[in-house]
Amino acid sequence: MTDFTLISDDEWRKRLSSEEYRVLRQAGTEAPFIGEYTDTTTEGVYSCRACGAELFRSTEKFSSHCGWPSFFSPLAGDRVIERDDFSLGHHRVEVLCANCHSHLGHVFAGEGYDTPTDLRYCINSICLTLEEKPVADS
Template identity: 50%
Template sequence: MNKVSKTENAWREQLSDEQFQVCRLKGTERPFTGEYYNNTTPGTYSCVCCDAPLFETRTQFDAGCGWPSYYEPIDPAAVVEAEDFSHGMHRTEVLCARCDAHLGHVFPDGPPPTGLRYCINSVAMKFAPAGTAN
């Protein structure tokens, strides 16, 4: 996998203001407002910044937390984790392995088979229904 690296200005030109705030400045969208929160259409979610495949609908579940949630990434190498001490909390941040976009956080309270809950911002992803290209 080739790493994607761009200047801040290049990212600003490519992304909407909200996408830039979330993906490059580690922001978050408001809970229960994201485009993919209740999506049940089979397909694949990719990084909005670099098109890397991240998650599949088959691993999505309703965690009741307000963000699209998945119990595993499409491939363990698709995401990387980092400690996050922002907002007075200790959490595990989830980043796109290809371009380091902030995607959301992962928590150890998800369903089987992994027991993980990847809470991901809709704005950090784009969706392609099964059988279509991103």
């Protein structure tokens, strides 16, 4: 099994497109409302584009109208890492893939969405791949 945390920067550049690399490995952000999965309602499981780890289910995806795919919960608590981010001069919580430590987006709390967790995992489409398959509710 590959330890993705040991992959060199040069190897990531070979594995990912330049835009995937910019977002996944350099904590960039894709433009809002252009991502492949922003408005997708297809049933399935969303995985990390960098390493393939399963991260989110379509049953936890909701329409937040923010311009990026939004989920109220990861597939399991150990699938993502959350860490403080002050890169824009204020506090946010960055979301990373727990398997390869690639940047996925940010999580926001207390925005008033009618979801079971009151969380919005705002994830860049370019960080995800969708495997279409039936998904059982948890």
